[in-house]
Amino acid sequence: MKTNHLKKGSTFAAATAIVFAVSISVASAASFTLKIGSGQPMKPIEPINVANYYFVPTIEKRVAAETSHKIKFIKLWSTVSSPFDVLENVQKKLFDIGLFCAxxxxTKASHLAFHYYLxxxxxxPITQLKITRKVYxxxxEWEGDTKKFNQTVLGAPAFSSYGxxxxFGWKKMTDLAGHKLAGAGxxxxxxxxxxxVTVIQTNLxxxxxxLQSGVYEGVVIFPPAWKGFKLDEPAKYYTEVGWGATTLYQMTIxxxxxxxxxxxxxxxxxxEKENWMLKASxxxxxxxxxSLAALKKDGSTLYKLPYDQRAAMAKAYDSxxxxxxxxxDAKGLPASKLFRRYLNIAEEAGIKLPHKYNIK
Incomplete structure (x- = not known):
């Protein structure tokens, strides 16, 4: 009788433990609804495009398959924010996750676009991504600086090079003298x-x-944007200057x-943030x-600036x-150290710099 009593007690204890474990599991399961957004349209911009078609659905599927939790995203691409307000909207939690160009x-995040200065x-883009991730x-603390705005950088893919x-056609840096050229930021x-060079601030x-009316005669731009906005219709020349790939577009949470x-x-x-960065790059x-192939097919004249001319331009940017x-540095960031290390890492990766900037 005593043995049977012990068996019954053990069985009851085991059953109680199972029920308790299940109840803990159910109680700890959570559902998250996350607002992810940008201030620019999704389809033409690679980081947002890949976030929409890869990052978001993959996170949802993996969380459902690999955990007891659920995540659902609400996608707000270029609907409730301007391009200039995304960082602030993440800070205020109007977005849980935001994508924006640094x-x-x-004033708050230009350091994340440091390739502009070098x-x-x-x-x-893929080489740029690799060497930049190594630098970071x-x-x-470079990406960590955004914590003062209550957010963390998940990552930033690389865009293709500016040209x-x-x-008009041109072959060397001095040919640009006397012309009106436009850029942004x-x-x-x-x-x-x-x-x-007469410089004019513009937007796409x-x-x-x-270009058609002669307000200016050229625009600093990526080939996909040049072709996508049909700018090859009023202007038939595109030059690969080699200003370089950049990790401009941030994803913060x-x-x-x-x-x-x-x-x-x-x-x-x-x-998945690593996969997102690689796929977007x-x-x-x-x-x-x-885009270059399409420009050539549609009658544009393409030119690739020679290495010696790239070197001449880079030297003009040195000081x-x-x-x-x-x-x-004056803002408390280790910019001089990071700039020097970035250039060294680039050389270690086999890149022949047209000019190595003298960062003192």
């Missing part, structure tokens, strides 16, 4: 530092009419949102090549690059 945040390193692994579309100094919405995730969800995010390289490093 070029639109000149142009002409590499035209290849050695300087975590310039014009209404952080790429304007690339033009201003060239001798006798007004570029077609401005609100720190309160991130803190609410269990570790298994954070693990999935950390894995691969798309950028593919679109660069296909400016150092000045920009010192401005960021």
């Amino acid at each position: 070029c639109f945040e000149p 142009p002409m390193v590499t035209d290849d 692994s050695e300087f975590p 310039i579309g014009t209404t 952080l790429n304007l100094p690339w033009l201003k530092l060239l001798s006798d 919405n007004e570029a077609y009419n401005s 609100n720190n309160d949102t991130w803190a609410s995730f269990p570790s298994e969800i954070k693990k999935i995010f950390n894995e 691969q798309m950028a390289r593919k679109k660069y090549d296909s 400016w690059a150092n000045d920009e490093a010192k401005k960021l």
